[in-house]
Amino acid sequence: MRLILLGPPGAGKGTQSVFLTKYFHIPQISTGDMLRSIMQSDSSIANDIKNIINAGKLVSDELIIKLVIDRISQNDCQNGYLLDGFPRNVFQAQALEKINIKINFVINIELSEKIIVDRISGRLIHPASGRTYHINLKPPINQGIDDITGEPLIQRDDDKVETVKNRLSIYYQKTKPLIDYYLSLSKLNNNAPKYLQISGLGTVEEVRDRILSHIL
Ligand code: AMP
Numbered sequence: 270m271r272l273i274l275l276g277p278p279g280a281g282k283g284t285q286s287v288f289l290t291k292y293f294h295i296p297q298i299s300t301g302d303m304l305r306s307i308m309q310s311d312s313s314i315a316n317d318i319k320n321i322i323n324a325g326k327l328v329s330d331e332l333i334i335k336l337v338i339d340r341i342s343q344n345d346c347q348n349g350y351l352l353d354g355f356p357r358n359v360f361q362a363q364a365l366e367k368i369n370i371k372i373n374f375v376i377n378i379e380l381s382e383k384i385i386v387d388r389i390s391g392r393l394i395h396p397a398s399g400r401t402y403h404i405n406l407k408p409p410i411n412q413g414i415d416d417i418t419g420e421p422l423i424q425r426d427d428d429k430v431e432t433v434k435n436r437l438s439i440y441y442q443k444t445k446p447l448i449d450y451y452l453s454l455s456k457l458n459n460n461a462p463k464y465l466q467i468s469g470l471g472t473v474e475e476v477r478d479r480i481l482s483h484i485l
Pocket of ligand 1 (some may be wrong): 299302322327330355357436
């Protein structure tokens, strides 16, 4: 099963990815996570990537396409994978087609801008595990502290309100055209990925069940 998860930042892609990858026994390939791990490394591009991410902009297509192609050639991807955060524009989507990657479903999780800003700007994470909380929607037992390890929680720099607004405007400008792209592709060609439009409103389980009811 090869899946692409689309949707604005904060629509719940990360949460649904965890569920879908377990369900289908496939790895999650999150380009944002890959970039954040390079950002923390000693490499020469770490600083460039950090500046781009913290400004809410997109890193170069060339770099991201190389990272993804290398990753999906690895052994654990033989039975499929879930792409989270890639493609981010039509050029990146065409790069997948050029190397004949057959995607089964493109799942687009939709949510309004206001709900997104509330969701992301209240998000807290435990950096070591990636566990996420929300100031109002899913608060930790003790304020600012991870429930499991007792370590401090942080707000990702790119989750700050100003950066969220930049990320959203880039999403509407660059990533939204992907939706039209996949929609018309799925109408034209039976072998093309099936396009699913899913509302991101409601609980994690409700969104999950909506997705599964279309795939199974
Ligand atoms: P995410 O965690 O998917 O929201 O990604 C965080 C940041 O990483 C984005 O705001 C971009 O700066 C960068 N990024 C992630 N995926 C891509 C991609 N496919 N193309 C370009 N930049 C990306």
